[in-house]
Amino acid sequence: MKIFYSEVHRKHYPPFELFDGGKRMPYFENPERMDWILDALKKTDWADFVEPADFGLNPILEVHDKDYITFLASAWTEWLDSDPEVAAAPEKNAFLPATFALRRTPRVPSTLLGKAGYYIMDLSACIVEATYEAALASAYCALSAADSISSSSENHSYPAFALCRPPGHHAGKDYAAGYCFINNASVAANWLSSKGKVAILDIDYHAGNGTQDIFFERNDILTISIHGDPEYEYPHYIGFADETGAGIGVGFHHNFPLPAGTDEMQYLLILNKAARLIKEFAPKYLVISAGMDIFDGDPLGKFKITQNGFTEIGKRIAALGIPTVVVMEGGYANEALGTNTVNLLENFK
Ligand SMILES: [Zn+2]
Numbered sequence: 001m002k003i004f005y006s007e008v009h010r011k012h013y014p015p016f017e018l019f020d021g022g023k024r025m026p027y028f029e030n031p032e033r034m035d036w037i038l039d040a041l042k043k044t045d046w047a048d049f050v051e052p053a054d055f056g057l058n059p060i061l062e063v064h065d066k067d068y069i070t071f072l073a074s075a076w077t078e079w080l081d082s083d084p085e086v087a088a089a090p091e092k093n094a095f096l097p098a099t100f101a102l103r104r105t106p107r108v109p110s111t112l113l114g115k116a117g118y119y120i121m122d123l124s125a126c127i128v129e130a131t132y133e134a135a136l137a138s139a140y141c142a143l144s145a146a147d148s149i150s151s152s153s154e155n156h157s158y159p160a161f162a163l164c165r166p167p168g169h170h171a172g173k174d175y176a177a178g179y180c181f182i183n184n185a186s187v188a189a190n191w192l193s194s195k196g197k198v199a200i201l202d203i204d205y206h207a208g209n210g211t212q213d214i215f216f217e218r219n220d221i222l223t224i225s226i227h228g229d230p231e232y233e234y235p236h237y238i239g240f241a242d243e244t245g246a247g248i249g250v251g252f253h254h255n256f257p258l259p260a261g262t263d264e265m266q267y268l269l270i271l272n273k274a275a276r277l278i279k280e281f282a283p284k285y286l287v288i289s290a291g292m293d294i295f296d297g298d299p300l301g302k303f304k305i306t307q308n309g310f311t312e313i314g315k316r317i318a319a320l321g322i323p324t325v326v327v328m329e330g331g332y333a334n335e336a337l338g339t340n341t342v343n344l345l346e347n348f349k
Pocket residue numbers: 204205206291293330331
């Protein structure tokens with residue numbers, strides 16, 4: 001299986017994040033996550049590592065607002081220029097706003113901090129020097145994986161894995177959130193949609209709010225997210241069952257919010273429902289937003305999926321028989337990440 005991966009992500013390592021209650025914490029979404037996955041993949045006999053290609057900005061600007069991407073590209077430099085204390089010790093700092101926009105009016109502020117509060121949803125999307133570069137490389141991994149499955153022969157399409165970091169599914173059209181800056185799965189799905197219908201199945205523990213935001217008014221891309229109920233879980237404001245799309249997109253988005261403590265049996269029943277929806281839609285391509293934070297023991301999740309559960313989930317998705325790109329999202333139980341990822345992926349090889 002082709003695994004698209006870039007080392008550039010290592011340079012995106014904010015020194016802290018601010019957690020619920022204002023707690024300053026080490027950054028959960030850290031480069032070591034990738035090391036655990038790389039180690040496990042290298043022990044298999046089917047992982048074929050490939051550097052992503054450069055796709056330029058166009059495929060990204062087809063799903064993200066241009067001014068938001070411009071903000072991401074220059075925020076860190078502008079921040080350094082504006083504050084001598086930060087410039088004296090950049091490695092100890094991360095750029096975050098302290099004021100957030102109430103989006104009742106479409107006005108985008110002109111100042112750096114004003115823009116930050118407009119374009120950033122929470123205090124985990126910390127920007128450091130290489131954030132933009134890493135986010136681009138991550139999106140290119142997803143695009144390269146999409147290109148790889150779509151250029152396979154008519155009779156046989158090989159699946160591909162985009163080992164993306166930073167992750168993407170919380171990033172909306174014009175905002176960063178939940179460790180995500182560019183929505184990798186959405187960029188890949190949109191790119192594939194010029195060749196046929198696409199379904200995105202998001203199995204990360206957290207609702208795929210960004211993906212929902214991006215495709216909410218489209219009927220050529222089916223989006224499904226299975227996640228912790230936003231009644232008790234991040235992202236809190238989106239991901240409810242009655243959000244099913246808008247305009248021509250009505251009926252083409254499905255949220256399956258689940259209670260804390262959801263175990264494998266309960267989870268697999270819902271996964272079967274999602275699989276039926278995908279079959280009915282009959283997409284040419286499938287994109288999986290693969291978060292491993294549904295694992296029992298993940299510090300940011302409350303589900304009870306075992307390591308074998310990932311095998312079973314992978315088996316059921318692979319049984320759909322659709323050319324598939326698996327895109328890495330969250331997962332913070334670092335020591336279990338390698339096994340969980342391999343267990344999911346080996347069904348597709
Ligand atoms: Zn997550």
